[in-house]
Amino acid sequence: MVLTMILFSINVVAQGELEDEVVIIKAYKPILADAIKNDFNPYLPTAGSLKPEVSYDIPTKALKVTYEPTRIKALSMRKIKPEPIQRVYIKAGYGNFASPLLEVYFNSLRNKK
Numbered sequence: 001m002v003l004t005m006i007l008f009s010i011n012v013v014a015q016g017e018l019e020d021e022v023v024i025i026k027a028y029k030p031i032l033a034d035a036i037k038n039d040f041n042p043y044l045p046t047a048g049s050l051k052p053e054v055s056y057d058i059p060t061k062a063l064k065v066t067y068e069p070t071r072i073k074a075l076s077m078r079k080i081k082p083e084p085i086q087r088v089y090i091k092a093g094y095g096n097f098a099s100p101l102l103e104v105y106f107n108s109l110r111n112k113k
Helices: 002-008
Strands: 088-094 100-106
Touching: none
Parallel strands: none
Antiparallel strands: 088 100
């Protein structure tokens, strides 16, 4: 295994130093060849010629249905006592960078009407 690791760790270079010299004679000017356009117009039928005449013959047939739904009893909801409401809510705190927090809420109690 050690021998395999040593064999695979050898640097292998596929190409040596390039010694070819390139001489630029003039600037490159790209030219696009003319494209060949296919001139054709699709055949579009007129709007009135697309409506086929269709006649339907559906026989009427009465079906017997013997299913009768059962009566469902209505559910009653239990009475839930509302939570008590506080008249005043105060929230105070002090945070980072000298940022104080003060919240005060005033409420009225529930009316029994």
